Amino acid sequence: MLLSINFFAKILWLSLLTNVILADSLINDDDLNSGDKQQSKNNSIKSDPIDVQILAGETSSFDVYLINPPDKPVDVSFVCEHSPCSTFDNELSPIRLSSDNYRIRINITAVRPGHDVIVFEFNDTSISDKFAFTRVRVGRGQFWTILSLFWGWGYFFIWSLSFWPQNVTNFKRKSVIGLSFDYTILHFTGFIYYSIFNCGLYFSSVIQDQYELKFPRSEIPVELNDVVYGLHAAFTTSITFIQCFIYEKGNQRFALVSKLYQAIVWTVGIILIILVGFNVINWLTWIYYFSYVKLSVTSLKYLPQVYFNFRRKSTAGWTIWMIWLDITGGSFSMLQMLTIAYNYDDWRTLLGNLPKFGLGLASVVYDLIFLIQHYILYRNSTPSSSDSSLEKCSNIKTSTPTLNSNLCNNDNDDSTAIIVIESKPSTNTSINTS
Template identity: 60%
Template sequence: MILRRTILLTYQINEQFKHLTREYHIEKQLNNDLINETYIRMGPIDVHANIGDVASFEVYLSKPIDEPIEITFQCDPKCNTFDIGDLTNITLDRDHMKATLNFTAIYAGHDTILAFIENNRSMDKFNLDYAFVRIRVGHNQFLGILGIVFGWIYFFGWSISFWPQNITNYKRKSVVGLNFDYTILHFTGFLFYSIFNLSLYFSSTVQDEYEAVHPRSEIPVELNDVVYSLHAAAVTSITWTQCMIYERGDQRLSIYGKLFQLCTWSVGSILLVLCFFKVVTWLTFIYYFSYIKLVVTGVKYLPQVYFNFVRKSTAGWTIWMIYLDIVGGSMSMLQMLTIAYNYNDWTTLLGNLPKLGLSFASIFYDIIFLLQEFVFYPNTNNPKMIKRASILTNLSRRRSTLKNIDNSYDHLCKMDSSISSSDSSNVNNTNESSNNAPSFMVHK
């Protein structure tokens, strides 16, 4: 009972917070852009209901008007979740600047309700940019709560998954076995993801550009997205720092990793300059970072997979990160499926193929790591094997150093031999010259 109440309270807080965030953003835009205009506003901007619920929204004027206006309502393109007959025409005037309308949710799905002024001659006098409401109707509240629960589980699962590797590195004071290309890709991906989320969530300029491209659409970034990406960027930066200060053997960042970093940051810098000169929009600039994040997520595990294959060992690579990653990836997929079914909106699933594909890619790589850990290279990730791998790495590095010393010694010996031969040759030449010299020079 306590768990049920806690989950229900979390669901209500989550919905209320999203509602307040969206309303605040719209009110801020209205105050900045339409403060001198007379506009018709509908709210709340997002109405969520379940089948059988009676939902409501308000329509109001921003300023008093001289003549009354009649307002009608239509769905774009058609009503899928309720009967449009529930929404009767209303009249607003100086004395009645607000009206409340009710409708009964019949089918699961989503709709967008638009307001129109009946008298076309009055249309130009009013701004109707925010005269709309987005409707989402679910099958039942349980599925809505289940989607929230899946969301928080994958949020914590993926967030915690970054820490086991750092803890392992700290205990060993070594990063031997952790591929550097994977580490820098991991950090770069979440740093770029943070830039994207922060810009789209907090920047009014970016939000305005997004709404110009996608009118009447929701901003696709929530607060938990911002928190998750910032936390991930911070933790992966710690991992990269550990690679710089702990024992690393002969491991280095490959030329491919260096080229990738050079190219991505160079292109980002060029786009930033173009933004200041208004050649490209800020929305284009931040979308660049999201695309790089998608590419990174698809390939970042490859260096570690190949590294384990070459060593025939998973020593130094913690499997706990994979366990938590599987939890996060599977819960993310379950959340998408639950939301798509609950709101009868499979376009949200198929229309977000990058996220769906990345979830599959994450689980695919996790399966490979599990096979490497328990099938291909078993018993190689225990403390003794990790210590042995570290010792072997150090021995390999020392052998390499000794080999270089031997090569240098051989080179010096050859040089000494060459010098000795040269000196001997010079002495012989001198003796021969003395023997062949004229007698008067000898006697002299």
């Protein structure tokens, strides 16, 4: 009953996230209203596009413009955030925006691969500089760009597919014996945490504004495929979680430490959202809390299944196809990050996203452990006698209900069951007296 309540509580939290997103306008009024109103009265200088992506040796352009014609001319100069500029050698000439010409095109020629942020500098304090910058990424060549896309979409589809083999295996066996319940609940709730972070940062304009204030001139680190992947993973792992209650499970149970961990995580989440209501913290802090929990879950979630296989000396019930897909997806993810870093000669992106790279590496390491268990350590092993009897007891049919109960409830692995079948004379037997 407690676990069922816990499951529906998580669904309630997803519903709560929807309310957070829909409450954007209200939060804007309460927390950011004064700043937005002040900026709406002032002019603003911007770039179009804000992101320029080209190859070395190519020429591209972006527009610098004012939202409204200025009252007086505005002189704008350009500097790279990290001087000197890494992607081009020639300095950009200053420009003057006026009421007659308040949109000017700037041409740049990339010399070498790299990453730059071009910042617009001007002295007019009545003009907002919130979006007065352009991000420039210069790649080595088209081959590396295509290869990066291949790794990216490859790991997206492979990792998405990896959630289904275990569900199919459970469905065919009508049993979850061999699947660690503690791994299952960590796998499921981990992607709920991940979805809360992705959906909040992708859909909520309030959280995006808070992110921009905390990380100026940074790109939002969540794409649509991240949102779809997280929600799909939460859905498929919820099926696995439900299967633990409806299929044959033997004497498997959720460990007390798993229940305590879930209770603590969600209790802290409730406390933090109360603090948001009292303006002690903001929504960005709240969703980042779940991202940190997701990092810890991903680092630890495989340990229960590794130990469970070790204790049983068997991998029966734990589908190896999921591991092959997972290790392939994890390898693709790391290869994409390495390809992007090399293509743009920007290893800061790799160092700045070490958690993602580290988690991909941790996933691959765990997968290698599972492969060693399956193909080497327990290659010729069979499930323990208790697992086998529990999985097969539903197929045992006898005429004695008490015998059925004793067989299916016997938890002693070393016990030997002696079945005595009492024969009864057939009522249809005829005796020839002639």
